[in-house]
Amino acid sequence: MSVMRWSWMPLAIAGSVVAGAQGIRPPVQPLPPPVIQTHDHAGPNSAAPGAPQSTMTIWRAGAATCGGQPVGVTQAPNPLPALGWSGVTEAPLRVMFRIDATGRPLGIEREQRRFGQATADLLPALAAARFAAGATRTDCSITFTPDQLPLDQVPAAMAMAYTVFPTGARAPEALWRRIRPADTTCFDPTPALLNRAFPDFTAIARQPGRPLWTMIGYDIDADGKPVRVRTLNGSRSAALDAASRRAVEQSRFVKGARRGCLYPYWKIADPMPAPEAPARETMPAQPEACNALGEWTRAPRLTYPNDYRRRGIEGWAIVSYDVAPWGALGNVKVLMAEPTSDFGDAARSMFTGLSRKPSETGASGCMERVRYVMGAPGTSPPADEGPLPLY
Numbered sequence: 001m002s003v004m005r006w007s008w009m010p011l012a013i014a015g016s017v018v019a020g021a022q023g024i025r026p027p028v029q030p031l032p033p034p035v036i037q038t039h040d041h042a043g044p045n046s047a048a049p050g051a052p053q054s055t056m057t058i059w060r061a062g063a064a065t066c067g068g069q070p071v072g073v074t075q076a077p078n079p080l081p082a083l084g085w086s087g088v089t090e091a092p093l094r095v096m097f098r099i100d101a102t103g104r105p106l107g108i109e110r111e112q113r114r115f116g117q118a119t120a121d122l123l124p125a126l127a128a129a130r131f132a133a134g135a136t137r138t139d140c141s142i143t144f145t146p147d148q149l150p151l152d153q154v155p156a157a158m159a160m161a162y163t164v165f166p167t168g169a170r171a172p173e174a175l176w177r178r179i180r181p182a183d184t185t186c187f188d189p190t191p192a193l194l195n196r197a198f199p200d201f202t203a204i205a206r207q208p209g210r211p212l213w214t215m216i217g218y219d220i221d222a223d224g225k226p227v228r229v230r231t232l233n234g235s236r237s238a239a240l241d242a243a244s245r246r247a248v249e250q251s252r253f254v255k256g257a258r259r260g261c262l263y264p265y266w267k268i269a270d271p272m273p274a275p276e277a278p279a280r281e282t283m284p285a286q287p288e289a290c291n292a293l294g295e296w297t298r299a300p301r302l303t304y305p306n307d308y309r310r311r312g313i314e315g316w317a318i319v320s321y322d323v324a325p326w327g328a329l330g331n332v333k334v335l336m337a338e339p340t341s342d343f344g345d346a347a348r349s350m351f352t353g354l355s356r357k358p359s360e361t362g363a364s365g366c367m368e369r370v371r372y373v374m375g376a377p378g379t380s381p382p383a384d385e386g387p388l389p390l391y
Helices: 122-127 155-164 173-175 237-248 305-309 340-350
Strands: 015-023 052-063 073-077 083-086 093-099 105-110 137-150 194-195 214-218 226-234 258-267 296-298 315-323 329-338 363-374
Touching: 052 122, 052 155, 052 173, 052 237, 093 122, 105 122, 122 305, 122 340, 155 173, 155 214, 155 226, 155 258, 214 237, 237 258, 296 340, 305 340, 305 363, 329 340, 340 363
Parallel strands: 015 363
Antiparallel strands: 052 083, 052 137, 093 105, 093 137, 214 226, 214 258, 315 329, 315 363
């Protein structure tokens, strides 16, 4: 039996496709103003009677078990909140996985192939969690249970978290009302900004897989200087909280006293390297016909899964496919994916519908490895970044 040849060249035959993403988001830009005044007339309070209303889904992680036995957790999964609709009821979602000797969950996949915007951060959140180190454990599971709340009942901390790291649609006006103080004079209009200071994000301790944020509250005195600066909510990073308070204290506005002002700072999670991929020699032999295929006529579009980009989680997938003599790809299958099945789903979608130049016989069982690698901290976000914070 011949040994499969892996060239590991981007877009090469039987090669390795690399989908890259940026690391830490660049500092918050001075505009728009602290917390923007929105006029979302399609929000839940303005919908016609009986029409679906916007809701927020807040997920609670249950106890993890392996082989029916409880397992200790050192860093619990903490899914980000998600927007939904009152007409769509979210159900508990059971997730299956294994735990390696270091306590890292791997092989993460949904028990049922159920997808939805409200569930998008569940697998990434579990991938960022850690359990007690020890022997490798299999047959592990954890159940995420949803609390689906009308927007006027969402806790302020969860509303703030969503506006900083939106997992889907733009935050509606009803969510902003959960954030702004009732007696604020800092909006409509917002005070003109003279200088916005920023924390030194490079000095904030590394948090692989965990995006950090903080919401700073402050007033403005008659000279335009922030006063009574305080931390309102956040991801409980003392370093980011302290650095952000100093940054607000150093900011300046036009003259005129205001109260109840808000401003967030955030840092996308530092990269969490993917688990080691299998050695080339351990994989099945690559059919020789795959090595003789022509160039791509429709090449893979390299897109990093946005929910994993936010958390800095790297991954990989190995897919197989057949190529018809006329060049069309079909029978795309995921052979392996780590640390979650989402990377396999992204890779399969990337290869579905592609084509190569025609050949005499085509080929079956061709394989590619797709690597999802975060870029260096501070690099600019790519054009397909997706939903961004609104500040």
